[in-house]
Amino acid sequence: MTEPGQVGVLPPLALGQHRVSPPVVLAPMAGITNVAFRQLCREQGGGLYVCEMITTRALVERNPKTLRMIAFGADERPRSLQLYGIDPEVTAAAVRMVVEEDLADHVDLNFGCPVPKVTRKGGGSALPWRRRLFARIVRAAVAAAAPAGVPVTVKMRKGIDDDHLTYVEAGLAAQDAGVAAVALHGRTAAQRYSGTADWDAIGTLKQALSVPVLGNGDIWEADDALRMVAHTGVDGVVVGRGCLGRPWLFADLAAAFAGRSDRRLPALGEVAVTMRRHAELLVDWLGDERDGCTDFRKHVAWYLKGFPVGGDLRRALAMVNGLTELDDLLGRLDPAEPFPVSTLGQPRGRTNAPGKVLLPEGWLADRDADTVPDGAELADSGG
Template identity: 65%
Template sequence: MAAVTATLTSSALRIGPYESATPVVLAPMAGITNVAFRRLCREYGAGFYVCEMITSRALVERHPKTMEMVTFDADEHPRSLQLYGVDPETMRQAVRMIADEGLADHVDMNFGCPVPKVTRKGGGSALPYKRRLFGEIVRAAVEAAEPAGIPVTVKFRIGIDDDHTTYLDAGRIAEDSGAAAVALHGRTAAQRYSGTADWSAIARLKEHVTGIPVLGNGDIFSAEDALRMRAETGCDGVVVGRGCLGRPWLFRDLQAAFAGEPVPAGPDLGEVCRVLRRHAELLADHMGEAKGVRDLRKHMTQYLRGFPVGSDLRHRFGLISTLAELDELLAGLDPTVPFPTDAEGPRGRQGSAGKVVLPEGWLDDPDDATVPCGAELDHNGG
């Protein structure tokens, strides 16, 4: 099967016909990486910026919420869309729809979600254990995308747990099936987001998959982390998720680091306030002021992390309902406060490890290609 490939030239990453001077990908995050947040991040640096995960079945059925989520800026290029699916035929239809209607330029496939409601039905990070089915889904997407020249990339985890690792098989199968690149989150589904990512697994995958680029994901919280991951693993690029929450300027830092330039100092509180206000403005443009400002509330803790902002004021930030109210609160902060060291390091959800909930008998036969029953019925667009 002919593949639309990605290549690395110097520090640039090419996926199909699209090249980024910075080998960085924004990981899809539900409720976060909408068009407003992606634009904010793009204003800071080059990279591939992927929209929130879309369910293939919901796309094919044109679920209203899903169609609303498939929104890109007029100048957003390439338009990267992540699909979740468990049925090869539904995936084929979804990608064909994307190609025929020009909905996106790049398709990323999600086989890394560790959420119990997904794995208990055989989806997300549970699915690569079923090697034949995994391959059929990837091939279906590649075949549907190929006539339009749309590259397909695949993201997965190390495996279900330490006793059921799948990433080497998944990488080989994805490459053989025509994927343009693969990305590995260096955790198992059982770890979820706890502990530390195993970057040595990314290095092993890079040694195992030699024909297409391998991207590393997990615990990239600074430009230094990205350079260190690349040095330790040999990966062709990095995928950034939680590390950019409340700090979209991370993409500026990454661009500087990969270009061999000094990484800028962290912004003072005045600059953070300007970024926060810009985020609010973009969300209001996308959703309307009332809904956009409500959506911003969940970002407040990350933006203000480490700064000397009292608990009462933080509470008020979490209850804002208008841009005017936001402006009033921002005006009360001291813009000269420097970026705090407490703001560095891991951020976002971490939680704890736990047993992965799987369909009954899921581990019995890894070559069983039966489509999981009901895994796509919850087609709420995520």
């Protein structure tokens, strides 16, 4: 395991009237951070658990899939919603809808997504390059949220690539617009999820801003979070891929930020119990056993990463159709098999090679152009 930096117990993260303790945020992940997964993680420890990315256009047009995605648990507070938009007026309308219909208690704006279908329209991590348009969107969201006191935050990357960095300028613009906090993933869009996150850049942003700054990137263990705080001085951390197949990471993070050294290393039997709980929550949320188990399949490889489980059993679990079948398959696992410590500190989820960022034609030519590209707004949510 990595050795933690020397960090005192961090105070709660202040987001408007909300206090997030420990100062840990679950990053939105498409197809992952639904009601079921968020509840599973919340059962492990405190923090802010953000739903999947919602597009502003899909929300204001009341797309049925999107409206289902913004469901929250009855005891889920604060309810955190991430919005993706590229049109200031549509963004404002979406935030007004959130406020007027009491859909969430916190709004995060996505300026970090590196997915080509987003960047080729000028959205996500491409958008801060157009600094005037970026500022207009953030100001519109903050103004729409202000009457209800709903805090607005932004999440972004360092920039498009190493030749087109925007994070400090964008962070200052967001702060001037009135955001409650800024989160930075220490990679460029061109890096995607490759290489290592630039924690020095996160520290630079922390030094430049007076609002809370959150660090994101390469937090695989709770001790990584402590090292990031020690290295950068950030006010909290954002965790994404590190919790895939390991919702108990949030228990470790709670312990770490409380100054305790205890960490969870569940044997395979305890992992199987967590897997069953996850599938059950998905079935309850989707209202259909087959649909819930089908959605669960993508998580199997993450849960079993590093455990000596045969290929036939792995494949059967990854094709499960019902809870009774799942129970039978999980019963074939060796409950005494110890946690594979060799996987600690290792990347999880998607890792890919750097690549050229797809952008609208002429996007880099004029940083001060603030017109919204034609067809930029996405009609579907989830990344």
